[in-house]
Amino acid sequence: MSNLYETQRLVDEYLLFHYGQDHEILPWENGPVSALRFPVRTVTGLLPAGPVARALDIGCAVGRSSFELSKTSQEVIGIDYSHAFIHAAQAIQTQGRLPYQITREGHTTEPLTAHLPEDIHAGRVTFQQGDAMDLPATLGTFDLVHAANLVCRLTEPLRFLTRLPSLLGSGGHLLLTTPCTWLADFTPPDRWPTGSTLDWLMETLAPDFTLVQQKDLPFLIREHARKFQWSVALGTVWQRR
Secondary structure, three states: OOHHHHOHHHHHHHHHHHHOOHHHHOOOOOOOHHHOOHHHHHHHOOOOOOOEEEEEEEOOOOOHHHHHHOOOEEEEEEEEOOHHHHHHHHHHHHHOEEEEEEEEEOOEEEEEEEEOOOOOOHHHEEEEEOOOOOOOHHHOOEEEEEEEOOHHHOOOHHHHHOOHHHHEEEEEEEEEEEOOOOOOOOOOHHHOOOOOHHHHHHHHHOOOEEEEEEEEEEEEEEEEOOEEEEEEEEEEEEEEO
16 A cells, blocks of 8 residues: 555545534535445445454454444444554543544645544454455454455455455355545556446455445545545345355
8 A cells, every 4th residue: 555544644535434523524514414424334324233252353443443343333443554543542542532634725724633532342343454355364254344445445355355265254245345446546447347336346346245235325524624535336245154
């Protein structure tokens, strides 16, 4: 991945995306409010609600979805390639809060603080730096795998997808979301899907998984008070056969 994800600017941007209050992210009453709280919605709106033993959040960024998973999972492992993202997630977990800055415009910034969410079980979560394309065999198997907006940021996405069957036990659930933003900066063009991303996922995962749900998931990332990235992720939930 690009070193972009090790910069303080991206750490701050993702802390706001994961932990910011609605009015902090979107200070405009006529804005796309349905795109807020994406790291929470991917867990609470798509995955099965019942208790499970183990969950993996791969591409966990600064950790909000991992914490949400702890509400129903006895053990959660959050993995991200960015050392800076993992350090931020661990700081929130151990200290309960992490100060950061958001940009208003130009050089003008505003201090905010990311807080550990309420009603979660922080002690169930372990964060570690790692590569989604080279996950260790010692991870074992999981009941849930959560991979939000990851596949189109990998240099070899098929290496990750072909690893998934061995990460999930029979009947386990996999959540994949992607905005289908294929860029040569992250993935060489000869490794992009040749058709639609959904068809490519179906072809790749069908031998081991059943597609049980598909949903469009808008999300909003704030760059500064007057500029936002509004995107719609392709959300899919799969069950391991």
